[in-house]
Amino acid sequence: MNNARAKQMLETAREYVGDDVFVPMNFEDVDLRAFLRQYLWVIYVSGFRNAVVEKHFDSLRAAFHDLDLDQIAAMKSVDARTLPIRNQRKADAFLRGCRLIHSEGWSAFKGRLREEKRAALWELPWMGSATTRHLALALGIEDTEKPDTWIMQCAAKCSATVDQLVTFLSSEYGLTRQRVDAYLWQYCRDHQQVP
Secondary structure, X not given: OOHHHHHHHHHHHHHHHOOOOOOOOOHHHOOHHHHHHHHHHHHHHOOOOHHXXXXXXXXXXXXXXXXXXXXXXXXXXXXXXXXXXXXXXXHHHHHHHHHHHHHHOHHHHHHHHHHHOXXXXXXXXXXXXXXXXXHHHHHOOOOOOOOOHHHHHHHHHOOOOHHHHHHHHHHHHOOOHHHHHHHHHHHHHHHOOOO
């Protein structure tokens, strides 16, 4: 791994981002609607630019009854042609996930998240390796990074894996894994290139 390149990359990103870096939620404060909002966000942002999802997120939320779990679980189906992002698989995944949470009950599901962390997230539709990390990071369930395209490109520039890069920078600078991710991701998103 090119340690000097990794350090230069993070230092450039930190200088640009400053103190205005993403801070995850405190998981104990996460209520049902906050969870559903993040779950919906992670599903729709996977494979899309944040700006696209940001532009349409209020309409997506409205299409899912402003994240009222009882109303979502009662939906027979979702016609993605009526949504601003017309991805039927994503709409169906969110609906199925909401039904699973409704069936188990929010309190029980949150308790399992507290204990099982990402393992519980894997049970939800659309949750894979990258999306479970993204959701766990945002909710404050786990100090991790999301291995999105930008972090993978940063790691490649340093001849490292994502894990090697984040572990090194976290240790070298005394930062959480999430914070390393946040600095690099925000720089890359805003500049559309690695630092």
